[in-house]
Amino acid sequence: MKIYAYGIIDSHHRLEEPIAGLYGKVIYNVSYRDIAVAVSELNEETKKIIDACILEHEKVVERLMIKFTVLPMRFLTVLNTREELLSMVEFYYEDFKDNLARLHNKVEFGIKVIWPADTIKKRITDAYHKTIRVSLPTEPPGKIFLEEKFKKYIIDKEFQEEADRCVIVVDDYFNKIAVEKKLKRLQTESLLLNASYLVDKDRQNEFSQAFEQLKNASSELKFLFSGPWPCYNFVTLTKGPAPVDYFNPGDILDRLLKPQEQ
Secondary structure, eight states: OEEEEEEEESOOSOOSSOOBOGGGOBOEEEEETTEEEEEEEEOTTSOOOOTTHHHHHHHHHHHHHTTSOEEEOOTTOEESOHHHHHHHHHHTHHHHHHHHHHTTTEEEEEEEEEOOHHHHHHHHHHHHHHHSOOOOTTSOHHHHHHHHHHHHHHHHHHHHHHHHHHHHHHHHTTTTTOSEEEEEEOSSSSEEEEEEEEEEGGGHHHHHHHHHHHHHHOSSOEEEEEEEEOOGGGOOOTTOOOSSOSOOTTHHHHHHHHHHHO
16 A cells, blocks of 8 residues: 655644545545645555546645645655655655745746747847858858857847846736746747746735736737646755655646646
8 A cells, every 4th residue: 555645734633524636535644743744545456647647636735725735745746655754754844844834825826938039039140140241151161160159159148138138027027926936047949938936825816917917018928827826836845855756846737737838
């Protein structure tokens, strides 16, 4: 019998209402001091966990969020024994307590910004050609090679700087509302920004309104807005990573949102 873990909660008491987990197994708490891990049993004969179960995982975490502060664990977190589970909680107990206090009454929003990378790069390239003389075919190959390398460096630099300027403009819409943020720039040339924002629950509407203002202000950018979510991207472990990656920031959100982006 293995144990499937959904998240750390700020209570060591038994759940008052039954919650069904993966394959209909009942959720229960494994307590350590004043916190607990919400888990369900996973029989050896249970069929292989599939990606469709990710929705069930997320539903459990959202149900727990109604009454508790939750540190959501990544999808497919399976432990072999109760002792292994308690050992992990004991090791990270102070981290868990700090995170539970920090993330109390907060939710996460995700924003992805797509920009027309090809158009922007062409605009930068055209501007470069207007200010820099073009090499003649009769010039030494070494000189032409160096000029081409320099050209690429300048265009890439301008592209990065333009991205930074756009990210600042986008982030400014949310900067005063969010408590914390994580910004990833240019994960691909077209993905200008992949951002996660931590927001107080009582400011959710304000955050959504800020997004609508941003969307209406730009015709060149495309957006993917998601949330509110459990705080997947804001659990931090100061004692270092566990032997098994129990908390994989954003893993579940990327997998949940993938069908919508295709």
